[in-house]
Amino acid sequence: MNMTKWKWLNMAVGKIRFAPDRNAVYRELEDHIEDHKAALLARTPSLTEAEAEEQAVAAMGDPEPLAEELAKLHRPWLGYLWRLSQVLLVLAVLALAAVTVLRFTGDIGTRPGYLWEALTWDYSEYFQAKEEVLRSRAVYRPAGRLEVSGYTVSVKEATLDAVGPDDPYSYRLLYLDLRIRPSWRGECMDLRWAVSSVTDSLGTVYPLGTDGGGKPWWGWRDADSWGDLAPLGQKALVTLWYVPEGVEWVELTFGSGELARTLRVDLTEEVEP
Amino acid sequence: MKRISIRPWPRWARVTRNLLLSLLLALFLWASVGAPLPKAAAVRRFERECLVPYGETVLELEEGEAAFTPVCVSASGEAVVAVGPYLQWLDRLEGDGPTLLPLRTTIYSVGWGSILSHPAYMLVHPAAETASAKLTVHNQQGDFTAQGERRGEVFFFVMPDPNGWSSKDWWEPEGYTYDLTCYDAAGGVLYP
Numbered sequence: 001m002n003m004t005k006w007k008w009l010n011m012a013v014g015k016i017r018f019a020p021d022r023n024a025v026y027r028e029l030e031d032h033i034e035d036h037k038a039a040l041l042a043r044t045p046s047l048t049e050a051e052a053e054e055q056a057v058a059a060m061g062d063p064e065p066l067a068e069e070l071a072k073l074h075r076p077w078l079g080y081l082w083r084l085s086q087v088l089l090v091l092a093v094l095a096l097a098a099v100t101v102l103r104f105t106g107d108i109g110t111r112p113g114y115l116w117e118a119l120t121w122d123y124s125e126y127f128q129a130k131e132e133v134l135r136s137r138a139v140y141r142p143a144g145r146l147e148v149s150g151y152t153v154s155v156k157e158a159t160l161d162a163v164g165p166d167d168p169y170s171y172r173l174l175y176l177d178l179r180i181r182p183s184w185r186g187e188c189m190d191l192r193w194a195v196s197s198v199t200d201s202l203g204t205v206y207p208l209g210t211d212g213g214g215k216p217w218w219g220w221r222d223a224d225s226w227g228d229l230a231p232l233g234q235k236a237l238v239t240l241w242y243v244p245e246g247v248e249w250v251e252l253t254f255g256s257g258e259l260a261r262t263l264r265v266d267l268t269e270e271v272e273p
Numbered sequence: 274m275k276r277i278s279i280r281p282w283p284r285w286a287r288v289t290r291n292l293l294l295s296l297l298l299a300l301f302l303w304a305s306v307g308a309p310l311p312k313a314a315a316v317r318r319f320e321r322e323c324l325v326p327y328g329e330t331v332l333e334l335e336e337g338e339a340a341f342t343p344v345c346v347s348a349s350g351e352a353v354v355a356v357g358p359y360l361q362w363l364d365r366l367e368g369d370g371p372t373l374l375p376l377r378t379t380i381y382s383v384g385w386g387s388i389l390s391h392p393a394y395m396l397v398h399p400a401a402e403t404a405s406a407k408l409t410v411h412n413q414q415g416d417f418t419a420q421g422e423r424r425g426e427v428f429f430f431v432m433p434d435p436n437g438w439s440s441k442d443w444w445e446p447e448g449y450t451y452d453l454t455c456y457d458a459a460g461g462v463l464y465p
Contacts, residue, residue: 078284078285078288079284081288082284082287082288082291085287085288085291085292085295086291088291088292088295089291089294089295089298091295092294092295092298092299092302093298095298095302096298096301096302099302099305099306103305148324149321149324150321151324183321185318185321187318187321187322188322189322189324190319190322190323193322193323193324193325193363194322194323194324196324196365226307228304228305254324255324255325256324256325256351256352256365257325257326257349257350257351258326259324259325259326260324
């Protein structure tokens with residue numbers, strides 16, 4: 001069979017429908033033929049180039065069965081899927097690069113610096129005693145945790161400070177260092193709405209926020225306000241202002257209606273700071 | 274020296290690897306931009322985060338109807354939640370029965386060659402016999418009256434443009450008082 005190299009190669013790869021694979025196999029087979037041709041010329045110097053090429057092609061055999069085998073090996077749908085997966089990965093990496101830049105400029109999500117602060121959160125950074133005179137401090141590590149709607153809430157530590165100048169201008173603040181483990185969805189609890197009431201053992205009701213006047217109220221601060229780290233666990237500070245003397249416990253009610261659950265924070269067993 | 278032969282992964286394995294990596298990165302990107310969800314799913318997520326029971330959708334504002342649209346409002350027996358781009362809020366309900374709540378965004382209309390901004394209120398859980406309603410709001414800016422329009426499961430009141438805006442006068446309970454009258458189909462007064 002006298003067949004030119006080009007004709008043999010086109011027959012051998014002609015049934016590979018995925019063009020990039022067809023081209024790659026064509027080049028590989030062509031290299032193989034060229035290598036064999038070069039070996040023949042080296043072994044038999046009297047051969048012409050055309051004769052060496054003809055013998056090399058003949059040595060490759062019938063291209064038809066090879067074409068069938070190659071078509072089975074190089075399925076087009078897998079080839080196109082391979083290309084698609086490469087494009088998707090490149091796009092995703094480019095988008096990741098863009099988002100990373102936007103994070104550093106503060107346009108998206110939490111800046112990396114703030115993420116670090118959230119990870120190394122220390123609730124004492126927000127104590128009022130940094131601004132005013134600290135008159136007394138008591139620290140508690142209350143036991144107990146609360147399961148509510150898939151979240152698990154616990155108080156890692158509580159600090160009761162009396163601050164301010166002499167009576168009657170001093171006042172007491174209770175800081176609760178909350179830890180909230182999210183449900184399997186990894187969603188951040190929105191404390192502003194999730195805490196439906198705050199009360200204490202003396203019957204004091206603490207509304208959210210204040211309109212002044214030195215009356216009891218409560219506020220909160222999230223370690224990570226964007227909620228980027230919520231799947232790893234949420235940290236938050238709940239502060240009760242103007243806590244009366246003689247309070248033995250405070251209760252935070254999470255949720256409302258049939259979902260409502262109450263967490264009692266005991267303030268009778270003081271611990272070393 | 275022994276040659277180490279590294280066999281390339283088969284193509285199907287590389288496709289699987291690329292697709293899994295792309296999915297992981299896409300998930301991270303989606304979370305990075307605030308994990309946006311379709312309206313209904315966003316309302317459900319907000320209800321979970323606020324620990325209130327799932328409610329029924331009672332009102333939906335469409336694109337362009339107001340600032341921060343589209344807004345979806347869901348009401349249960351315990352609370353009314355509203356979710357839209359850049360805003361979400363919750364009002365707890367005290368007891369059964371009709372409750373008037375402010376819509377914490379403004380409704381647009383076109384008038385006098387410009388876009389007007391109107392405060393709005395919704396009457397949730399109206400009595401079943403309620404056919405119409407009238408609301409008059411009193412605040413520092415004056416007295417404003419509007420007829421209610423039934424939209425979904427609420428009566429919707431779009432107040433006249435006050436020509437100047439203060440959220441305290443319209444959204445804060447201490448900023449306004451109101452007179453609400455509900456009528457049945459025959460025009461009889463149902464409430465108060």
